[in-house]
Amino acid sequence: MSAEKDGPLRPPVQPMLAQARESLPGPGALDGGLAMDLKWDGYRVLAFTSVRRGGPFLLQSRKGSLLQDRFPDLVAAAVQLPPGLVLDGELLVLRGDGVMDFGALQRRGAASALGRVRTLAKAFPAYFVAFDVLQVEGRRVLAEPFERRRALLEGLFAGHALGPPWTLCPSTRDRAVAREWLETWTRTPGIEGVVVKGLQQSYRPGARGWLKVRARESTEAVIGAITGTLGRPRLLVLGRYDSEGRLRHVGKTTDVSDAAARQLAGQLTAASPGTHPWEGARFSTGWGTRDVLDTTLVVPDRVAEVSVDTARDNGVWRHPVRLVRLRLDMPVDDVETF
Structure with a gap:
């Protein structure tokens, strides 16, 4: 001081x-x-x-x-x-x-x-x-x-x-x-x-x-993008669909474990050019920063269960969330809306 x-x-x-x-x-x-x-x-x-x-x-x-x-x-x-x-x-x-x-x-x-x-x-x-x-x-x-x-x-x-x-x-x-x-x-x-x-x-x-x-709770979100590679994802960029069918960004995970990355590797598909709703979007590395993530857009057809805290701003989780597991049993349409 x-x-x-x-x-x-x-x-x-x-x-x-x-x-x-x-x-x-x-x-x-x-x-x-x-x-x-x-x-x-x-x-x-x-x-x-x-x-x-x-x-x-x-x-x-x-x-x-x-x-x-x-x-x-x-x-x-x-x-x-x-x-x-x-x-x-x-x-x-x-x-x-x-x-x-x-x-x-x-x-x-x-x-x-x-x-x-x-x-x-x-x-x-x-x-x-x-x-x-x-x-x-x-x-x-x-x-x-x-x-x-x-x-x-x-x-x-x-x-x-x-x-x-x-x-x-x-x-x-x-x-x-x-x-x-x-x-x-x-x-x-x-x-x-x-x-x-x-x-x-x-x-x-x-x-x-x-x-x-x-306080934390478990919930679900759609996987819209990743950092790292399809063979070894590092973190997930997550979204939820709004009432008009638009995929809205809601947050990102912390680095995923090696075991979780192995499960994800066989389930994620790179999005074809011109097909992803987030094409051209940029995602920051942290709340309030201008640094951006180097992401790969993936087909938004997989659901992640995540552990989140209560800090949110207009539907977006302000702190990185934790991946609990991949929900292969849950269709995207069943995820809570934005």
């Missing part, structure tokens, strides 16, 4: 990160017992209020960029916050029907023209879900255990009667409650799973000291 060792924190500050787990860990996985927070599908951000009242409010992205000019509604609401505060949290936006919308959040984050910024702020209001605190009244609290930092965070919301757009992230120490969140709450757009923290853990900027568990 850029600030002096003992002075008030200033951007950029690296947020503490989490490593993925398939399921909730045991009670002894992290220091001093576990706390479990809801995991949100938004922008990870740090919020800074000036140590002097009336000073600038700063909103820093995970990568260190300053975003406050794109979110004037949060800047205006920062008058609710005390000076010398640094919060860690998730930035979300809501549609008019109250549903979280990652695509709208992206549009707000990319807007630069003042008129466009104001229009988007009115149509898609922003919310800050706070799940940690790094500084209180100009005093760093990174070395404090999470249990203490959570108490400070709860005291902040209660003592200042904070309300929307400032929201306190739900947190529990009860594994049964966390399992309920994974099984039911993640059906709500914008909620991905849980983040697991040790009650005695300090806040270590940039370290992957927390654990994250995303």
